[in-house]
Amino acid sequence: MLERIYRAQTAMSSACQTLGRQVNIMEVCGTHTVSIFRCGLRSTLPEKIKLLSGPGCPVCVTDQSYIDAVLALAERDDCLIATYGDMIRVPGKGGSLETKKTNNNVKIVLSSEDALQLAKDNPGKEIVFVAVGFETTAPATAIAVKEAAAQGIDNFSILSGHKVVVPAMRILLSEKNNKIDGFLCPGHVSVIIGYGAFAEIVEDFNRPCVVAGFEPMQIIEGLAEICRQLNAGKPELKSIYTAVVTEKGNPAAQKIIDECFDVADGYWRGLGKIEKSALKLKDKYSRFDAFKRFNIVETQGGERDGCRCGEVLCGLIEPQQCQLFAKSCTPRAPVGPCMVSSEGPCAAWFKYGRKKQA
Amino acid sequence: MKKGDKILLAHGGGGQLSDELIRHHILPGFKNDVLAELSDSAKLNLASSSICFTTDSYVVKPLFFNGGDIGKLAVCGTINDLAVAGSVPAALSLSLIIEEGFEFELLEKILTSIGETARQNDVDIVTGDTKTVEAGAADKIFINTAGIGTRLTGIDLGPNRIEAGDKIIISGTIGDHGMTIISQREGIKFQSKLKSDCASIAKLSRQLLGKGQSVKFMRDPTRGGLAATLNEICRASAFSIEIDETEIPINPTVQAAADMLGFDVLNIANEGKLVAVVSAESADDCLNICRGNGLGKEASIIGEVVQTCDVPVVEMITKIGGRRIVQMPYGRELPRIC
Known part of the structure; x- marks a missing residue:
């Protein structure tokens, strides 16, 4: 293993030397961010390799207006909110789902299937599933919606905050941060969409895109591959996560996404409104669409006071450059979502990268 | 009835x-x-x-x-x-x-x-x-x-006795109890392979204390897991702790379950383990005592107490040779989305 690490480090150092400057690589996926911190990878990299955490943590990129809409639903006596665990501490208007949970109208679920079961078990309540995540969780939401339709479960709806990842990468490069030299592409998403989906980033923006798994060695070798391409001046599309990622991905999962969702414009924290970046329920499933059922209008929400999560997600600043970081914003009392989710860049910096005890 | x-x-x-x-x-x-x-x-x-x-x-x-x-x-x-x-x-x-x-x-x-x-x-x-x-x-x-x-007479355990160079022993694999409970509660499919370590460590601790003053401090790493216990030791002694990831015993099924939910095994509860801070010269003997007890077969010396540079901190040397801080957990691990 040590020899492989050494070879990877050499490739990274050569790229820095050839380019004669700092090399900025963005890991798009939150799971990569956490893995990088947990294995202390940053401390082993050449000084001029800079890792930027991208918009790949589902909780973090969810717009504030969506959070506030969920909190408003949690206030209603007739609603029971079913949510993934890492959403519950995201603050918004009047608190967070964690504070609303004391009224017994918020349940943590591990899957959309559990949410559907809640609907069956609580016929007198409206069960709203907080459906967030990328192409990884969207198929499971779609299955739950189809099941609800097939079984005639009318007290179930989803508030789709599902997003697709490639349009966000395009906006990042074209409008937000052109200093990104290459992408370590998300492994989980690629299982579904296939690594071929990132080809347009290589073609249109001339940036290396390498799909890697989540083991430390996969990440190190993914970074080394990006650096080799930069060194040779030939950006390419490559997957080194060959055990599970194919070029075309999982057609069955893609099909069920297509059957249930339309691709629509979506609001992202930090990135704003992005064309064709969100998954909205098709009209034929509109009775399961919580936006329609509860007349919720989507808008662009602003950041909470002083919060710079948006800039963090674009790789423009590191978390500790935010004046709230580790002061008024901690995992115990988060101001922004990047400090809430275990996969959020601020939480990872706070947990693994900081010396001073809070 | x-x-x-x-x-x-x-x-x-x-x-x-x-x-x-x-x-x-x-x-x-x-x-x-x-x-x-x-x-x-x-x-x-x-x-x-x-x-x-x-x-x-x-x-x-x-x-x-x-x-x-x-x-x-x-x-x-x-x-x-x-x-x-x-x-x-x-x-x-x-x-x-x-x-x-x-x-x-x-x-x-x-x-x-x-x-x-x-x-x-x-x-x-x-x-x-x-x-x-x-x-x-x-x-x-x-x-x-x-x-x-x-x-026990002649035994004086306390963080005040801890000094740089002391070794940290864990009596076996970590996270077994917490992951068993979480998996059973959440209905995760490989739950049958997980088993809580719930057990009395009274005999093991008494055997260790047979080494007298060589044992400086002990804790059972329950809620908050090994991470919380090491941070408590750090805070109470004002020394820092350096642990080696490769030496921490973890059951592979526990690791897989934790990875799936996005949990850090260091933060997961144990109910039949002890963490002992012992003098450097007695560490191998203490390890052998643990390993001779049925509950301590997988005991390991996971690290040592070091001088504090800035603030007392628990730091881990990872499998790839990197370094990272081990923080006091917030209090509750939340399953992640994907």
């Missing part, structure tokens, strides 16, 4: 039903002279007037899990707190808060487990209390145990 019989509010009312519950269902499992008196307080004759005294409440859900149940946990947990403080557990109290409607059959199972675990550890249940509450006011059953242990 018939199958399907349930606890009624009146079982806690102090009248005939209470008396019947205590005499027919609770007392037979815990026979000892002190308890048999049924006086308002237990009268104890202890080997020493220097004692350790602790209390803990148990609200685990599910009540029965692979490797144990709430009864076994309530006895072992309190015994372990006494043991790692350098005492020999002598007597326990047992308080039950039972939700109306709770099945007698389950209560019997829990009481049997409590009786067996106490006997196996030579500890008597000497006093107790039973309350019943309305349906919905508690979740099936809550248990409190308090315990008294007699302090």
Whole structure:
């Protein structure tokens, strides 16, 4: 293993030397961010390799207006909110789902299937599933919606905050941060969409895109591959996560996404409104669409006071450059979502990268 | 008692039903002279007037899990707190808060487990209390145990004795209890392969304390896991701690379950492990003592106490040779989205 690490480090150092400057690589996926911190990878990299955490943590990129809409639903006596665990501490208007949970109208679920079961078990309540995540969780939401339709479960709806990842990468490069030299592409998403989906980033923006798994060695070798391409001046599309990622991905999962969702414009924290970046329920499933059922209008929400999560997600600043970081914003009392989710860049910096005890 | 019989509010009312519950269902499992008196307080004759005294409440859900149940946990947990403080557990109290409607059959199972675990550890249940509450006011059953242990002579454990160079020993794999509970609660499919480490470490700790003053400090890393315990040691001693990831024993199924949910195994609870800070020269002997005990077969020296540079901190050298901080956990791990 040590020899492989050494070879990877050499490739990274050569790229820095050839380019004669700092090399900025963005890991798009939150799971990569956490893995990088947990294995202390940053401390082993050449000084001029800079890792930027991208918009790949589902909780973090969810717009504030969506959070506030969920909190408003949690206030209603007739609603029971079913949510993934890492959403519950995201603050918004009047608190967070964690504070609303004391009224017994918020349940943590591990899957959309559990949410559907809640609907069956609580016929007198409206069960709203907080459906967030990328192409990884969207198929499971779609299955739950189809099941609800097939079984005639009318007290179930989803508030789709599902997003697709490639349009966000395009906006990042074209409008937000052109200093990104290459992408370590998300492994989980690629299982579904296939690594071929990132080809347009290589073609249109001339940036290396390498799909890697989540083991430390996969990440190190993914970074080394990006650096080799930069060194040779030939950006390419490559997957080194060959055990599970194919070029075309999982057609069955893609099909069920297509059957249930339309691709629509979506609001992202930090990135704003992005064309064709969100998954909205098709009209034929509109009775399961919580936006329609509860007349919720989507808008662009602003950041909470002083919060710079948006800039963090674009790789423009590191978390500790935010004046709230580790002061008024901690995992115990988060101001922004990047400090809430275990996969959020601020939480990872706070947990693994900081010396001073809070 | 018939199958399907349930606890009624009146079982806690102090009248005939209470008396019947205590005499027919609770007392037979815990026979000892002190308890048999049924006086308002237990009268104890202890080997020493220097004692350790602790209390803990148990609200685990599910009540029965692979490797144990709430009864076994309530006895072992309190015994372990006494043991790692350098005492020999002598007597326990047992308080039950039972939700109306709770099945007698389950209560019997829990009481049997409590009786067996106490006997196996030579500890008597000497006093107790039973309350019943309305349906919905508690979740099936809550248990409190308090315990008294007699302090071993010549043993002085405390963070003030910790110094740079001391070694840190963990008595076995970490995260087994917490991941078993979480997986069983969440219905994760490989739950059958996970087993709680719920056990009494009293014998193991006493064997270790046979090394006398070489053992400086002990803790059982329960809630908050190894990360919380190491941070507590750090804070209390004002020294830093450096641990080596490759030396930390983790059951691969526990690791897989934690990875799936996005949990850090260092933060996950244990219920049958101890962390010992021992002098450098005694470390190998202490490790061998652990490994000679059935509960400590996978014991490992995971790191050492080091001088503090800036603020006291727990730092881990990772498998790839990187370094990262091990923070005090927030309090609750949240399963991630994907």
